[in-house]
Amino acid sequence: MSDSLIIAGKAYASRLLVGTGKYKDFTETRAAVKASGAGIVTVAIRRTNIGQDPNQPSLLDALPPSEFTYLPNTAGCYSAEDAVRTLRLARELLDGHDLVKLEVLGDPQTLFPNMPETLKAAETLVKDGFKVMVYCSDDPIQTKILEGIGCVAVMPLASLIGSGMGILNPWNLKLIIESAKVPVLVDAGVGTASDAAIAMELGCDGVLMNTAIAGAKNPVLMAGAMKKAVEAGREAFLAGRMPKKLYSAMPSSPTTGIIGS
């Protein structure tokens, strides 16, 4: 069954997107990304370490852009201006690649998104030809505004970045999913496999995570677990779950032909 994730008209086999930060080394990064089955990987844009050996191994060697779709992010940006500058550099760095992850942070403690700055940056980037996947608050009004601006995917938080607290407000996610015409991906908050499955069962189009895998005791094993959880959650969503009821008085086995009756 072909059930691709379609973003900006392009099909991706995996509905799991993964970050590439916080790993022990590039060998572990690659092993975990491979185990996750992800085709889209997020990367950060940072200043070169002037004066350091430029021949040290790089992320590009571990995860060649020919093999993965890079999704450059604006992590660490607290203003629309910085986010736009960062992604223009990313586009230059990646030979005109225009699929990007916008995130404008509000404060360094919670990493909660600054929505006014996020909206401002989204408008500039869309006008500038970027395909913007946007990290945002789990607010169905904000996601509609972002969709109206022309973002190609909305990515509400399930709980705070790096918290591993899971899906804290499934009802808001439901509202976003019901109203959105672009893909909805949970970005941030997933802690373990069941969280990813819940997000997908709710009807999310995908899940983006980093710390849940990189911060596990065995990241490669967790990456495989997340792959299965996203697939299982997606299939359960498509299958349509049975209704919940307190009791049914309808056993699964026949009610007739019972001996002694």
Place this chain on the structure above:
Amino acid sequence: MIEIVLNGAPRQLPAALTVAALLEREGLAGKRVAVERNGEIVPKSQHSQVAVATGDRLEIVVAVGGG
């Protein structure tokens, strides 16, 4: 002698030079980097034409692991 700000730190260079020559000096020639000069992207195709002058603010960036 010219003075620039490279990745946020003051830097003295012996003479005016192109972006391509600066990358060469830093051992970054042929590496996948992007360059911004005074807030504007310097496209790869122009690295050997655009000159670095005193007072310029340059940013040289790479892709690193991130979420």
